[in-house]
Amino acid sequence: MRIEVSIEGGFVAAPGLAKPIVLDTASLPPAETEACERLAREAVADAGTAAGRPQPLMRDGRSYRMKVDLDGRSVSLDASDGSMSPAFRQLLKLVRSHGSR
Template identity: 45%
Template sequence: MQAELTTDGGFGAFPGLMRPVLLDENDLPPDERAMFERLVAEARAEAAAIPPRTAKPVPDGRTYRIDVHSDDMLRLSAADPSVPPAFAALMDFVKKHGHR
């Protein structure tokens, strides 16, 4: 399984810092691989359970997209100021363990 985190927008967005963050589960030790799989499952369940919010756009807010490639394709999206908790946890994990 692989994940790609893309961030768009925000104040002071620099093109080099906006490149996607990539994470391949094969690069993780077994315990972190299990955590990655759990976080993906939780974010998938959260996206299915929570209807999309139509929050008022935030000036200089960012939008986030996580594409998860495995047997199927999963695309998760969120935007400031309403980033759901499971999405945020997965995004933090990908940022911490992935690379640009």
């Protein structure tokens, strides 16, 4: 599975941070790969609920677009600092800690 996260907004514009963070789960240990897949499925399921819907942007908040290649299809998920599902938040944390720009 491949996950790409683009981040926009925030307090300071930093061009180096505009580049997406990419994680290929093939590079992870099996337990972390399974966790990523589980969280991705939960985040996709949450996208249709109130918890997964992007809300109006917060001043100086960041917005996130996550592209997930899952089960042979590509899914785009959007969230912001002011509203993201718990699964999206946990998956974002994994991508930030294990992915690369």
